[in-house]
Amino acid sequence: MSVIASPGTTAAALAAKAATTTIPIVFGVGDDPVKLGLVSSLARPGGNLTGINFFSTETVAKRLGLLHELVPKAVRIAVLLNPANAPQTEAVLRDIPPAARAMGLQIQVLNASTSREIDTAFATIARDWADALFIAPDSLFTSRRIQLATLAARERMPTSCSNRVMAEAGLLMSYGTDTADMWRQVGVYTGQILKGANPVDLPVVQLTKFELVINVQIARTIGLDVPNSVQLLADEVIE
Numbered sequence: 001m002s003v004i005a006s007p008g009t010t011a012a013a014l015a016a017k018a019a020t021t022t023i024p025i026v027f028g029v030g031d032d033p034v035k036l037g038l039v040s041s042l043a044r045p046g047g048n049l050t051g052i053n054f055f056s057t058e059t060v061a062k063r064l065g066l067l068h069e070l071v072p073k074a075v076r077i078a079v080l081l082n083p084a085n086a087p088q089t090e091a092v093l094r095d096i097p098p099a100a101r102a103m104g105l106q107i108q109v110l111n112a113s114t115s116r117e118i119d120t121a122f123a124t125i126a127r128d129w130a131d132a133l134f135i136a137p138d139s140l141f142t143s144r145r146i147q148l149a150t151l152a153a154r155e156r157m158p159t160s161c162s163n164r165v166m167a168e169a170g171l172l173m174s175y176g177t178d179t180a181d182m183w184r185q186v187g188v189y190t191g192q193i194l195k196g197a198n199p200v201d202l203p204v205v206q207l208t209k210f211e212l213v214i215n216v217q218i219a220r221t222i223g224l225d226v227p228n229s230v231q232l233l234a235d236e237v238i239e
Contacts, residue, residue: 003024004016004020004023004025004026005025005187005190006026006027006028006051007026007051007052007186008028008179009029009139010029010087011085011086013036013038013049013051016049017037017049020048022048023048024048024049025048025051026050026186026189026190026193027049027051027052028051028052028054028185029051029052030054030055030091030137031053031056031087032053032058033045033204036087038051039204042203042206043203043204044203045199045200045204046200047199047200048199050189050202050203050204051189052182052205052207053207054176054177054179054207055177055210056088056176056177057095057137059162059175059210060091060092060095060099061095062175063134063162063176064077064099064100064103064160065103066173066175067132067134067158067173068103068105069227070158070173070214070224070227070230071132071158071224074131074132075104075105076105076108076128076129077107077108077134078108078109078110078121078124078132079107079110079133080111080118080135080136081111081112081136082111082113082138082140082141083111084113084140085138085140088136088138092137096134108128112140115147118147118148118151122151130157133157133158133159134160135148135160135161135166135171137176141161142165142166145161145165145170146169146170148169149166149170149171149218152170152171152172152222153221153222156223157222158172158219160173160175162175163179164178164179164213164236168213168215168238170215170218171215171218172215172222172224173212173214173215174211175210175211177207177208177209177210178207181207181209182207185207189202189205211235211236212234214236214237215238216237216238217239218238
């Protein structure tokens, strides 16, 4: 039996679904797979798809709130989006404006779909004097985390991202589920299907453990004092 594994991006899962109704597909997506039309229900997926929901889009408002707590004087927040990833971009643009209004924050949306466009976005951030940067959940930004960390350090820019590998790479803070666990779970389901399991019998797994990681070393580098209240909330503090 063949199987398609599409961990990490909604676009890949939707493309796989459009390509076949017979080959089993195991996805990893950050938004509600029922709302996306990937499965009919979480408990009984139906059809040829099942997988993992790692809730990257549902955490947008919470992550903005944590960034506000971490940098309470920040008012102008730049939001970096990848317009090539339409489902993620639409979800962020749906959730972040009302959350920002509730906190009295001003939002400036910047788009980047390539490494060069990331450089251009940071030039805009520097010119317009944003106080902090909210990086949307996106595999492109995860893959370019060293570039983002280097640019943020150069501009002394506090940043919020969606997974721990980005904070470990030198960004200020991350909040979200463990994406490594998502990859592992996709592998487990893929293995079960290769051994004969039917996707319809494998309920969608929802990752429920969220972790806040703060890179205090970076905070010191950019001249930011991390409030004790926020450090106490952190699951991990990188010294």
